[in-house]
Amino acid sequence: xxxxxxxxxxxxxxxxxxxxxxxxxxxxxxxxxxxxxxxxxxxxxxxxxxxxxxxxxxxxxxxxxxxxxxxxxxxxxxxxxxxxxxxxxxxxxxxxxxxxxxxxxxxxxxxxxxxxxx
Amino acid sequence: xxxxxxxxxxxxxxxxxxxxxxxxxxxxxxxxxxxxxxxxxxxxxxxxxxxxxxxxxxxxxxxxxxxxxxxxxxxxxxxxxxxxxxxxxxxxxxxxxxxxxxxxxxxxxxxxx
Numbered sequence: 649x650x651x652x653x654x655x656x657x658x659x660x661x662x663x664x665x666x667x668x669x670x671x672x673x674x675x676x677x678x679x680x681x682x683x684x685x686x687x688x689x690x691x692x693x694x695x696x697x698x699x700x701x702x703x704x705x706x707x708x709x710x711x712x713x714x715x716x717x718x719x720x721x722x723x724x725x726x727x728x729x730x731x732x733x734x735x736x737x738x739x740x741x742x743x744x745x746x747x748x749x750x751x752x753x754x755x756x757x758x759x760x761x762x763x764x765x766x
Numbered sequence: 767x768x769x770x771x772x773x774x775x776x777x778x779x780x781x782x783x784x785x786x787x788x789x790x791x792x793x794x795x796x797x798x799x800x801x802x803x804x805x806x807x808x809x810x811x812x813x814x815x816x817x818x819x820x821x822x823x824x825x826x827x828x829x830x831x832x833x834x835x836x837x838x839x840x841x842x843x844x845x846x847x848x849x850x851x852x853x854x855x856x857x858x859x860x861x862x863x864x865x866x867x868x869x870x871x872x873x874x875x876x877x878x879x
Contacts, residue, residue: 681867690770690853690869691809704866739808754799755867757808 650674652758654740660764666728669761672721673742681755682715682725683739691739697723730765737762768792770870772854777876778844786839786873788854799867800828800839801853809853813839841875849877 653672661667673680678699683691694713696704699720708715712731717723727734737760743753769791778784790798797816801809815821815830815837827840841848851872858868 688871690855690871691867692869693866696866754811754814756811757801760808762806 652740652742652756654738654758654761656761657759658762658764660766661730663732663765664729666726667730667763668727669725669738669740669763671723671725671740671758673723673740674756677742677744677756678720679743679753680717680723681739681741681743682723683741683757685737685739685760687736694725694738727763730763732765735763735765768858768868770854770856770868772852772870772873774871775874775876777878778841780844780846780877780879782844783840783842784844784875786841786852786854786875788837788839788870790835790837790854790856790870792856792858792868794859795832795856796859797857798828798830798837799855799857800826800837801855803851803853803872805850812852844877846877846879849875851875 655670680697682694684694685691694708695715697717700717713727715725739757739760741755741757743755772788799814800812802812803809812826813821813828815828818830818832820829825842830837851874853872854870855867858866
């Protein structure tokens, strides 16, 4: 079964340092999402791509976070400089393009990247 | 505003039935999803409802009432491995954006022997 691949699985970094996460979506999925999940809360959308274009980054703290999906396939999420409050799990997810009422264009998640900022 | 409410925690007994409720208020609506998330792992898809009524899938069923902004997830014949957090998520479509999922905080279910 196809999966969303993410790396690294775990990352510990000092505050003010830079950190990057990588994601490879399920083949054929045009839509890619980055979510952040703080312990005990539900995932929060940071950025959504349709192919290589950003369609929603309203919740992305743009002063320190950036995301790109240059060729419309894999994606990188960067944080610079990292702050203590950035400690969370960063989830990448993907779904097919278009509206499919029957399947709901289910969003599939990767295993996540745990970030601890010290 | 946008709001999704679900109980924080629930406890149930192995072999029993449990119902996890979710109410929502969103700008738009284009489907409701339930995900299961074990501690330290990513959410995995359980069910999808876009029309009113009950969708059944094995031991899991999900119900939707759009007029009431209400859904529930029903788990039958509970097993210890069902101990997890259950996330209710609504696909909102404000201003033409598509496929944006808004998640609740999750319901942590503990199944006891």
